[in-house]
Amino acid sequence: MGMPLSERLGVDIHRAELELMAAKRAAVEPAGLTVPQYAALFTIAENAGISGAALARSCQVTPQAMAVVLRHLTERGLVERAPHRWHGNVLETRLTEAGRTALALADERAGEIERAMAEELDEAERAQLRALLGRCTAAIDRAAQAQRQRGV
Template sequence: MTAMDDRLGHVVKSLEQELSGAKDAVLRPMGLTVPQYSALLVIAETPGISGAELARQCLVTPQTMTTVLGNLTVKGLIERRTVPGQGRAMETTITRSGKTLLARADKKVEEVEGLLAGQLTKTDQAQLRKLLEKCRAAFADGKGSFTEAEAAPAARPARKAPAKKVAATRPAKKAATKKTAARAKKK
């Protein structure tokens, strides 16, 4: 056991990576990524959701969600329409083929998550959810946001002021050597 294994954050991240990798393995053959699956799941439950809200619920950046939505649109799994009077805002809905693929994908993801849940009793699962929510609350409302200085308190050396520029003086021309004189004659 290493020092990292004692870190709660490391254990949580390790589990998340294992779970994400297992989901990816069952979704890839269907032509989906984990973020695309997550987006389809939320869109199916919340027709008309905005891209910004979808990004928040899927735990990705708005830029990533823009790419995800573009790919899902190209595949014909979702439709996007502008909302009159809402500027650039677009509402997103899942298509019939999107619903069909989501149903297949969701069964596979449930099997993967079943492996995780199968290790715990129903009481353990409820307790784990409660404990994880308690941990997540530590970062809610900005309580867990750190500035760079707080996150890495080691003092950095102060930057030196830029050196003053000294007027450059041109060096005197060198006397022509035999080689440079010969080259000049050839030209």
């Protein structure tokens, strides 16, 4: 049957991710946001004028998924989009005052979740966790690539 469930790291990683996403969902809800909307607002705040395609890459979602998020944010008046002054087919995205207000509330609450995780580990442990997760990601990529090459 393969590896027992108790030895599968994916289960532990998935459990931690589910807990994190549930906590963040509850944290950003009072600001009237979903986690993807919060991530988009946060990224736009850090990169004023970002295009939808670049925003999708930064938030690790498809351009189609980001288009839906941006449509909702625009309809709610949290972001504004205008043509780039040199590349008219590219829309630049910026936060509105209402968007900055919603982001501030959501980020205060989501930041508490992030700080709780960070405070559980010292600086060396945080660096080690990032390195270990990076190695896991690389191993996953190698295994998936090997399967594709074998046609599995």
